[in-house]
Amino acid sequence: MSADRQAEGAQRFDRAGEALVDRLASLYGERGDFAEWLGDLCQALGTLAVARPHDLAALDRQRESRPDWFIEQRMLGYSAYVDRFGGTLAGVAGRIPHLARLGVDYLHLLPFLRARSGDSDGGFAVASFDEVEPAYGSMADLEALTAQLREAGISLCSDLVLNHVADDHAWARAAMAGDADKRAFFHVFADRARADAYEATLGEVFPQAAPGNFTHVPAMGGWVWTTFYPFQWDLNYAHPPVFAEMAQAMLRLANRGVEVFRLDSAPFLWKRPGTNCLNQPEVHVVLAALRACATLVAPGVLLKAEAIVPVEQVMPYFGEGDRRGQECQLAYHSGLMASAWAALAEGDAALPRQLLARTPATPPGTGWITYVRCHDDIVWNVLRPLVESAGGDFHQRIGRAAAFLEGRVPGSFARGAAFQAGDDDAIHGSNGMAAALVGLPDDPHVAPDPAAVRRFVLMHALALWVGAVPLLYMGDELGQGNNADPADRGRIAADGRWLQRPHLSAAAMAALEQQRGVPATTFAALRALVAARRRPGFPAREAVQVVDAGHPGLLALRRGPGALALFHFGREPVAVDLAALGLPADARGAISSGVEDTGRLRTLAPWATLWIIPEREPGDA
Numbered sequence: 001m002s003a004d005r006q007a008e009g010a011q012r013f014d015r016a017g018e019a020l021v022d023r024l025a026s027l028y029g030e031r032g033d034f035a036e037w038l039g040d041l042c043q044a045l046g047t048l049a050v051a052r053p054h055d056l057a058a059l060d061r062q063r064e065s066r067p068d069w070f071i072e073q074r075m076l077g078y079s080a081y082v083d084r085f086g087g088t089l090a091g092v093a094g095r096i097p098h099l100a101r102l103g104v105d106y107l108h109l110l111p112f113l114r115a116r117s118g119d120s121d122g123g124f125a126v127a128s129f130d131e132v133e134p135a136y137g138s139m140a141d142l143e144a145l146t147a148q149l150r151e152a153g154i155s156l157c158s159d160l161v162l163n164h165v166a167d168d169h170a171w172a173r174a175a176m177a178g179d180a181d182k183r184a185f186f187h188v189f190a191d192r193a194r195a196d197a198y199e200a201t202l203g204e205v206f207p208q209a210a211p212g213n214f215t216h217v218p219a220m221g222g223w224v225w226t227t228f229y230p231f232q233w234d235l236n237y238a239h240p241p242v243f244a245e246m247a248q249a250m251l252r253l254a255n256r257g258v259e260v261f262r263l264d265s266a267p268f269l270w271k272r273p274g275t276n277c278l279n280q281p282e283v284h285v286v287l288a289a290l291r292a293c294a295t296l297v298a299p300g301v302l303l304k305a306e307a308i309v310p311v312e313q314v315m316p317y318f319g320e321g322d323r324r325g326q327e328c329q330l331a332y333h334s335g336l337m338a339s340a341w342a343a344l345a346e347g348d349a350a351l352p353r354q355l356l357a358r359t360p361a362t363p364p365g366t367g368w369i370t371y372v373r374c375h376d377d378i379v380w381n382v383l384r385p386l387v388e389s390a391g392g393d394f395h396q397r398i399g400r401a402a403a404f405l406e407g408r409v410p411g412s413f414a415r416g417a418a419f420q421a422g423d424d425d426a427i428h429g430s431n432g433m434a435a436a437l438v439g440l441p442d443d444p445h446v447a448p449d450p451a452a453v454r455r456f457v458l459m460h461a462l463a464l465w466v467g468a469v470p471l472l473y474m475g476d477e478l479g480q481g482n483n484a485d486p487a488d489r490g491r492i493a494a495d496g497r498w499l500q501r502p503h504l505s506a507a508a509m510a511a512l513e514q515q516r517g518v519p520a521t522t523f524a525a526l527r528a529l530v531a532a533r534r535r536p537g538f539p540a541r542e543a544v545q546v547v548d549a550g551h552p553g554l555l556a557l558r559r560g561p562g563a564l565a566l567f568h569f570g571r572e573p574v575a576v577d578l579a580a581l582g583l584p585a586d587a588r589g590a591i592s593s594g595v596e597d598t599g600r601l602r603t604l605a606p607w608a609t610l611w612i613i614p615e616r617e618p619g620d621a
């Protein structure tokens with residue numbers, strides 16, 4: 001190793017070494033073998049740091065000097081399944097021109113590591129952190145893809161499924177074969193009474209498809225904790241080797257060129273009797289320790305929390321107190337996403353308005369992942385505290401919104417479907433592609449209803465206005481409808497989330513090439529939003545502030561002194577006086593969808609969007 005790299009490593013150790021030791025000591029310091037274990041971990045981190053390839057080390061250096069590089073860059077994300085988007089990892093590389101045309105510079109590929117054979121929850125049951133799913137290619141293909149993406153200015157984001165492994169992962173297999181250390185990797189109760197004691201305060205993620213949180217495994221002689229599917233075994237982070245293994249698995253992937261890690265199901269990592277076992281204080285210590293490992297070995301990487309919980313409970317994932325800004329740089333704003341869909345159903349902007357008003361600014365060097373749709377359902381529970389604090393009955397109010405989006409209300413334009421709800425009164429989640437939920441036609445060649453196009457623009461414009469990294473979902477750029485592939489019928493019946501997991505449609509891609517129908521319209525609309533967001537005057541570093549626009553359907557959001565966006569969720573046109581909102585009456589719209597200029601006033605049609613962006617960012621000369 002060169003003297004420079006050595007000096008750099010020593011500097012990093014001065015900066016983050018103490019934090020790592022503190023965090024790990026608070027989790028595991030009481031154990032007799034702590035010092036020895038820590039020594040081994042530090043040695044392993046040192047080896048990984050030495051093995052870091054030169055081009056990635058160069059990226060680390062650049063990013064260390066500009067910790068909010070991803071905010072400044074105004075990244076645009078795109079999320080896709082490898083097989084459904086490109087077939088294989090090499091096929092994904094073939095899609096780079098499509099991503100580049102859209103302006104994407106952050107690609108989240110859903111799990112691509114070797115998954116359990118048979119059902120694997122879309123790859124979220126990982127059988128090996130060091131092998132690629134054979135149908136998608138090899139580790140060499142992964143390295144080739146990350147290099148090609150980097151060349152095109154695109155950062156690859158990979159899931160790091162932290163909470164569980166597949167029941168055929170080597171750790172689970174060793175545990176079943178009687179290996180005591182590997183048994184300690186999991187939560188196993190010989191006696192059902194202990195499981196029942198926990199069940200009393202636990203929720204259920206899949207109440208229909210996988211009820212309960214424990215699975216009886218004869219080979220383990222007891223009940224294994226399985227929050228998700230019975231084949232996904234929760235890891236026990238109270239056992240230090242679990243942390244050490246996962247940290248090294250992450251850094252090995254980072255050394256292969258993964259630049260962002262989506263920390264899957266982060267809230268579930270620590271169990272405590274008598275609680276719902278979500279967001280426990282130790283979860284944040286584990287994540288902050290993981291961040292310290294990244295800072296030591298691969299400081300250019302970003303950590304992103306997948307914490308689908310109410311917004312107040314998401315904030316700590318950015319790091320709080322003396323760890324402020326020291327945990328995940330990114331976190332999903334699922335409350336904003338769910339509240340926007342509820343607003344569309346209600347024809348009223350109250351929920352996103354209230355939600356954004358109670359969303360604090362994120363710490364420096366951190367920001368929100370915003371999105372309209374993803375591979376999962378719209379999880380309604382994240383809105384419970386908001387709805388209840390506004391004095392509403394959660395079940396009634398959100399039940400109505402969900403019924404609307406699921407097309408169970410006369411006059412609804414939406415074609416979603418309920419997820420894991422036994423009857424029409426139970427609410428859990430809603431499924432559906434964005435296009436189906438806003439009422440765009442399934443046939444890509446049909447000319448879309450302008451009102452449905454405005455709804456599509458409205459939902460995406462909100463995500464692009466608010467987020468540090470807005471994330472598009474594969475197929476939405478083409479306005480693709482729900483997954484109607486006959487080959488997926490069985491999967492959809494077993495787990496309704498497959499409704500929003502179609503293959504990239506060849507017909508829609510062809511329509512885009514010919515500049516026809518829905519795909520041409522949605523693609524152009526997104527490109528316009530992306531271009532407006534990348535204008536020099538877009539205040540990427542300014543916090544979003546809610547402004548009272550004096551109409552229940554209107555959501556008005558300011559960013560900095562000169563930038564304002566109006567999102568109209570109401571079903572009647574509304575006239576707005578820009579001067580009353582503190583803007584020059586002649587301010588020109590950077591995005592103007594469904595807006596008519598009528599002298600001093602702007603008339604916003606139902607579902608209209610207006611973005612006003614100054615020429616320059618505040619503070620620029």
Ligand code: GLC
Nearest residue numbers: 121124161228264265375376
């Ligand atoms: C995350 C994923 C979801 C998966 C679950 C279990 O929530 O987004 O698709 O089922 O984790 O891994």
